[in-house]
Every structure is written in structure tokens, then in C-alpha cells.
Amino acid sequence: MRALVVYESMFGSTRTIAEAIGDALAQRGTVRVVEVGTLMAEPGGDVVTHDVDLLVVGGPTHTFGMSRPSTRAEAVRRHGAVVSTSGGVREWLNNVRLPGAISAAAFDTRVGTMRLAGGAAAKGIDKWLSRLGASMVSPPTSFMVAGVTGGLLDGQVDKAREWGAKLALTLT
Numbered sequence: 636m637r638a639l640v641v642y643e644s645m646f647g648s649t650r651t652i653a654e655a656i657g658d659a660l661a662q663r664g665t666v667r668v669v670e671v672g673t674l675m676a677e678p679g680g681d682v683v684t685h686d687v688d689l690l691v692v693g694g695p696t697h698t699f700g701m702s703r704p705s706t707r708a709e710a711v712r713r714h715g716a717v718v719s720t721s722g723g724v725r726e727w728l729n730n731v732r733l734p735g736a737i738s739a740a741a742f743d744t745r746v747g748t749m750r751l752a753g754g755a756a757a758k759g760i761d762k763w764l765s766r767l768g769a770s771m772v773s774p775p776t777s778f779m780v781a782g783v784t785g786g787l788l789d790g791q792v793d794k795a796r797e798w799g800a801k802l803a804l805t806l807t
């Protein structure tokens with residue numbers, strides 16, 4: 636099984652989740668976990684090749700959905716240094732070409748308090764991947780953080796490992 640995990644992250648929480656998912660998938664095959672800006676800067680970074688069996692895409696929830704250049708700029712303005720400095724999952728999905736009917740899954744991180752409840756980036760990523768022809772092997776899944784820059788809540792890294800292991804099983 637060959638998996639590609641593509642993530643966007645402002646403050647590191649989504650990166651931590653992506654790496655935990657990657658660790659679990661690595662028990663079952665070959666995995667690449669890559670930050671989306673790094674991938675977009677590579678020649679061919681907008682093409683997922685036929686040898687990839689599972690594509691996992693995740694990012695932080697911004698303003699009830701996937702980040703935009705404006706929300707990433709706000710993250711920098713209000714909170715300082717970020718991980719993903721050169722584009723997000725939205726921009727990658729806008730250009731990517733997938734092999735027909737690849738298995739895929741979407742995740743996000745979010746706060747989910749009353750004030751910010753109601754949207755999740757993973758739902759948008761899931762819809763977009765489906766529109767591109769991917770076969771979704773899991774419902775979109777959220778991992779919870781303590782606040783905008785507050786880091787992951789207890790148990791979320793274990794939850795990510797469990798989710799990654801479940802994804803791997805859908806391919807066997």
C-alpha cells in the first residue's frame with residue numbers, strides 16, 4: 636500500500652495529526668507525509684500518480700471551512716510565524732490531477748466551541764476530492780484543538796493514529 640498524506644498547517648497542530656496518521660499508515664506500507672506548499676513547489680506536485688493507493692488531505696478550519704489566502708494572512712498578522720507559508724490545500728486542490736477513482740480521505744483540525752462551531756475544513760476537502768473523482772473511504776474527520784494557537788486536545792494524536800490504521804484497513 637502506498638499512501639500520500641498532504642497537509643496544511645498554520646501553527647503545527649494539523650502537521651502533528653498528519654504525521655500521526657502517516658505513522659499508522661506506515662505500519663501497512665509506504666507513506667509520504669508532505670506539507671502542501673512544499674508539494675506545490677515540486678515539479679509534478681500537482682499530479683497524484685497511479686502508484687498512490689490512498690490520498691489523505693487535511694488542513695486547519697478557518698472561518699467555518701478551508702483556509703483562504705485572507706485567513707492565512709490573518710493568522711500571520713494576529714499570531715505570527717506559521718508552517719504553511721506558500722499556499723494551502725484549497726490552492727493545491729484547484730490544480731491537482733488525480734488518477735481515476737483513487738481512495739481518499741479528508742481531515743481537519745478545529746476548535747469547535749459555540750462561537751466557532753458549525754463548519755469544518757474536512758467537509759470542503761471531502762466534497763472537492765469527490766468532485767475530482769476520488770472514492771472516499773471515510774467520512775470527513777475532525778481533530779480538536781484548544782484554541783486558535785492552543786495546540787491539540789488530549790487524545791487527539793491517538794485518535795489520529797487509530798483513524799490512520801482504519802484507513803489502511805479499507806484498502807486490504
Ligand SMILES: Cc1cc2nc3c(=O)[nH]c(=O)nc-3n(C[C@H](O)[C@H](O)[C@H](O)COP(=O)(O)O)c2cc1C
Nearest residue numbers: 644645646647648649697698699744745746747783
Ligand atoms: C483566521 C482563522 C479562522 C479560524 N476559524 C475557525 C473556525 O471557523 N472554526 C474553528 O473551529 N476554528 C477556527 N480557527 C481555529 C483553527 O481551526 C486552529 O487554529 C487550527 O485548527 C490549528 O491548526 P494548525 O496549528 O495546524 O494551524 C480559526 C483560526 C484562524 C487563524
